[in-house]
Amino acid sequence: MIPISFLGSHILALVFPLALYSFLTSFVAEKKSDQGMLYSAGKATFFVFFLLTFAVLLLIGAFITNEFGLIYVAGYSSRSLPLFFKVTGLWAGLDGSILFWTWLVSLYSVIVWSTQKNRNPDWLPTLNGVMSFIILFFVSIMVFANNPFAPSLHTPPDGKGLNPLLQNIAMVFHPPSLYLGFTGFSVPFSFALAALRTRRLDSAWIDATRRWVIVAWFFLTLGLILGGAWAYVELGWGGFWAWDPVENAALMPWLLATAYLHSVIIQKKRGMLMTWNVTLICLTFLLTIFGTYLTRSGIVQSVHAFSEGNLGPFFLGFMQLIIVVSAYFIITRLNDLKSRNRLVSQFSKENAFILNNILFVFATFTVIWGTLFPTVSEWLTGHRTTVGIPFFNKIMAPIGLLLLALMGIGPMISWKKSSWINFKRNLLLPLVLGFFGCIAFWILGIRQWYALGSFALVLFVLTTVYLEFYRGIHALRLQNKTDAWTAFKQLFVTSNRRYGGYVVHLGVLLIFIGIAGCVFKQEVDFALKPGEVYNFAGHSFRYVEPLINEDEHRTSVAVRIEILKGEKILATLIPARNFYKQSEQPSTEASIYHTLLQDIYVIVGNMDTTTSRADLRVTFNPLISYVWVGGFVILLGVVLLLMPSQKGGLKSTSTLASILFMLFLWGYPLSPVYAQGMHVETGEDPFIFLDKDSPRYHQIKEISGKIICQCGGCVRMDLASCTCSFAKGEHNKIMSMLDQGMNEEGILDAFVKKYGMPVLTEPPNRGAFRLGAALPLVMLPIVFILGIILIAKKRRKQDEVLVSGESVPANYLKKFSQEVTKNHES
Numbered sequence: 001m002i003p004i005s006f007l008g009s010h011i012l013a014l015v016f017p018l019a020l021y022s023f024l025t026s027f028v029a030e031k032k033s034d035q036g037m038l039y040s041a042g043k044a045t046f047f048v049f050f051l052l053t054f055a056v057l058l059l060i061g062a063f064i065t066n067e068f069g070l071i072y073v074a075g076y077s078s079r080s081l082p083l084f085f086k087v088t089g090l091w092a093g094l095d096g097s098i099l100f101w102t103w104l105v106s107l108y109s110v111i112v113w114s115t116q117k118n119r120n121p122d123w124l125p126t127l128n129g130v131m132s133f134i135i136l137f138f139v140s141i142m143v144f145a146n147n148p149f150a151p152s153l154h155t156p157p158d159g160k161g162l163n164p165l166l167q168n169i170a171m172v173f174h175p176p177s178l179y180l181g182f183t184g185f186s187v188p189f190s191f192a193l194a195a196l197r198t199r200r201l202d203s204a205w206i207d208a209t210r211r212w213v214i215v216a217w218f219f220l221t222l223g224l225i226l227g228g229a230w231a232y233v234e235l236g237w238g239g240f241w242a243w244d245p246v247e248n249a250a251l252m253p254w255l256l257a258t259a260y261l262h263s264v265i266i267q268k269k270r271g272m273l274m275t276w277n278v279t280l281i282c283l284t285f286l287l288t289i290f291g292t293y294l295t296r297s298g299i300v301q302s303v304h305a306f307s308e309g310n311l312g313p314f315f316l317g318f319m320q321l322i323i324v325v326s327a328y329f330i331i332t333r334l335n336d337l338k339s340r341n342r343l344v345s346q347f348s349k350e351n352a353f354i355l356n357n358i359l360f361v362f363a364t365f366t367v368i369w370g371t372l373f374p375t376v377s378e379w380l381t382g383h384r385t386t387v388g389i390p391f392f393n394k395i396m397a398p399i400g401l402l403l404l405a406l407m408g409i410g411p412m413i414s415w416k417k418s419s420w421i422n423f424k425r426n427l428l429l430p431l432v433l434g435f436f437g438c439i440a441f442w443i444l445g446i447r448q449w450y451a452l453g454s455f456a457l458v459l460f461v462l463t464t465v466y467l468e469f470y471r472g473i474h475a476l477r478l479q480n481k482t483d484a485w486t487a488f489k490q491l492f493v494t495s496n497r498r499y500g501g502y503v504v505h506l507g508v509l510l511i512f513i514g515i516a517g518c519v520f521k522q523e524v525d526f527a528l529k530p531g532e533v534y535n536f537a538g539h540s541f542r543y544v545e546p547l548i549n550e551d552e553h554r555t556s557v558a559v560r561i562e563i564l565k566g567e568k569i570l571a572t573l574i575p576a577r578n579f580y581k582q583s584e585q586p587s588t589e590a591s592i593y594h595t596l597l598q599d600i601y602v603i604v605g606n607m608d609t610t611t612s613r614a615d616l617r618v619t620f621n622p623l624i625s626y627v628w629v630g631g632f633v634i635l636l637g638v639v640l641l642l643m644p645s646q647k648g649g650l651k652s653t654s655t656l657a658s659i660l661f662m663l664f665l666w667g668y669p670l671s672p673v674y675a676q677g678m679h680v681e682t683g684e685d686p687f688i689f690l691d692k693d694s695p696r697y698h699q700i701k702e703i704s705g706k707i708i709c710q711c712g713g714c715v716r717m718d719l720a721s722c723t724c725s726f727a728k729g730e731h732n733k734i735m736s737m738l739d740q741g742m743n744e745e746g747i748l749d750a751f752v753k754k755y756g757m758p759v760l761t762e763p764p765n766r767g768a769f770r771l772g773a774a775l776p777l778v779m780l781p782i783v784f785i786l787g788i789i790l791i792a793k794k795r796r797k798q799d800e801v802l803v804s805g806e807s808v809p810a811n812y813l814k815k816f817s818q819e820v821t822k823n824h825e826s
């Protein structure tokens with residue numbers, strides 16, 4: 001029998017020249033206008049897909065049959081690993097994930113070929129050429145650096161097993177969703193280059209690209225939501241977003257793609273921002289590669305990153321190529337990309353979209369800056385620092401609120417120029433409601449600025465969305481003489497883009513509610529013996545019994561806890577602590593009681609085996625369910641956006657099939673099963689002997705919150721959240737330093753001296769660090785004001801051109817009035 005390593009390696013070696021052939025032949029075929037040659041390139045593309053599919057199946061087969069002769073399989077699987085997780089080994093490590101990634105791009109490339117063959121034959125050579133080149137790049141990584149089929153010198157009797165944190169049902173859905181999103185952006189990028197190359201830059205490429213962007217955006221959004229849900233249930237710190245570099249890597253292209261989804265609306269309706277749109281889509285693709293570079297090059301430190309990555313030079317070279325090629329085409333096509341219209345007024349929908357884009361781009365810049373700051377600071381100062389949650393929250397919170405405000409204003413104001421009447425009709429009621437809502441929330445005791453701002457703005461935007469739906473339904477009822485429900489459904493048939501977009505906005509509002517709820521989070525650590533009860537925040541926690549289990553795979557120590565309100569038992573939870581035998585790694589399974597108003601999140605730490613006394617941490621997470629419900633609503637909105645519609649939607653059956661596939665995928669995030677399996681690195685509560693009301697307790701907790709645990713097992717948690725035994729030792733050190741009369745600054749300095757700058761959750765507020773950390777904060781208002789000034793200047797300049805008689809060319813005007821009329825009709 002042929003060994004798998006031999007077969008797999010040779011398949012990859014064969015894919016390399018085939019992809020190269022497909023890439024080169026596509027361009028030669030275009031140059032020579034040789035249809036036969038182009039079809040030969042297409043055949044190579046299909047053959048590449050066939051071979052890569054075979055390679056993927058081969059690797060999955062190797063996992064299922066415990067083929068530990070492959071280094072990759074031995075590193076991520078073991079005999080006792082459930083079959084379910086063996087299959088996910090394909091994307092559990094660096095080499096396999098690159099193979100999976102390449103396969104996805106090749107899957108997209110055959111779909112592009114099949115769908116564009118007749119629709120856009122003039123774009124086909126560039127589309128196929130660019131997609132083949134992307135495949136070539138990833139295949140070259142496998143052939144020259146990271147072969148997933150590399151054989152080991154000695155076949156071990158068993159593999160190392162899968163990291164316990166990855167042994168969660170989310171492992172099946174989260175990475176593939178993210179990869180589908182990331183790789184999906186290679187398609188609009190190829191379209192953009194094809195449109196630039198052929199100089200066919202009218203709205204055709206926008207139409208073709210929009211659909212692909214929405215599909216990729218859907219998967220990226222799904223990946224982000226699943227990632228958040230996974231972090232929430234898996235990492236045990238009770239939160240869902242830690243601004244980890246790997247999370248940020250997925251957020252960056254998402255932010256730019258969201259900006260693009262809005263700015264293309266201006267191009268479609270007003271023929272403006274053509275250069276900007278094509279640049280945005282190239283940058284979005286660049287960021288997907290940049291994100292891959294971040295996680296696979298070892299440049300950033302993260303729990304999720306593939307630590308063995310040494311692929312930096314590959315990715316840097318590829319990114320440079322993307323920049324040079326995109327810049328070349330954009331610069332040489334600037335004439336074709338000229339705006340065909342002008343801004344008429346500052347108070348217009350165009351302007352709202354432009355400000356929306358400024359905010360999204362600024363948010364992207366902030367995420368890039370915060371993610372790279374540790375590396376940059378190392379270059380500049382020789383010290384690697386850490387940029388943690390507080391840094392990002394400080395900058396992203398105002399950006400989020402500004403976006404929220406614009407989300408209410410943008411849809412309500414008119415194109416070209418909004419009048420006072422338009423303002424009064426559309427915005428007065430939402431503004432008044434938002435204002436009085438703000439006062440009411442204040443009276444109800446909500447004083448935290450972020451939560452107050454979020455709730456008031458959510459009310460404001462919600463009113464605008466309601467008005468939009470109400471007016472739409474009203475108009476259709478009058479027009480078609482139908483009932484409200486039929487009119488409501490018709491809205492999505494006739495204008496699914498618009499109303500699908502509003503459903504997406506509704507989802508965003510719900511997520512904002514969920515995020516604002518985090519401000520009211522409450523947490524307590526305590527220890528109980530069986531039969532004892534602890535009271536906290538109006539609830540009682542009764543320790544019923546310990547549950548100890550052992551199988552060939554793991555040892556599990558769990559406790560049965562009842563949550564009571566008064567005499568009524570609300571829920572029985574079973575948080576557990578597991579020890580995985582193969583990987584010799586501990587993990588803890590938390591248990592959550594979900595309600596729409598709050599989650600009660602319980603984890604267990606150490607248990608004394610003689611007395612069964614267990615350390616417990618309980619977290620109350622108000623409104624957190626809205627994050628998941630909001631995510632679900634966003635995905636629903638995207639499905640509505642893609643629904644076949646009478647005007648402007650997708651019509652092909654293949655799209656319907658992909659919608660069904662999506663429906664299948666997003667049924668998952670809210671399933672109750674998901675809420676149960678949870679792990680966390682944990683140890684006993686170090687604060688247990690301190691009086692929770694004493695100033696010393698709060699002092700230690702506050703300082704601990706500024707220091708990152710160096711145990712190496714947790715996910716860059718701060719010392720206030722990490723419950724491992726190492727953290728306990730560090731708390732004791734802080735306590736004794738305080739006893740010696742040291743202040744907070746002295747203690748933080750002592751930690752920096754011992755562990756270096758990365759030990760701090762935020763860069764210290766002094767010197768070059770202060771400047772670096774404050775840069776995005778200072779730049780936010782500057783960029784915003786500059787944006788407004790630039791818009792005003794551009795408008796004045798255009799006015800001058802018009803006044804001086806150099807009017808817009810007549811053929812442009814004619815073409816454009818036709819296009820606008822067409823858009824109005826659609």
Ligand code: HEM
Nearest residue numbers: 258261352353356403406407410411497498501504508641
């Ligand atoms: C996180 C924030 C946001 C997300 C995730 C989001 C998402 C979306 C999506 C996916 C669409 C559908 C696009 C399409 O059909 O191609 C849409 C439509 C729309 N968005 Fe947003 N959006 C956000 C913020 C904003 C903001 C700040 C504005 C303010 C200008 C805005 C204004 C609009 C408008 C007016 C539409 C409807 C366009 C139409 O009539 O076709 N959105 N949004």
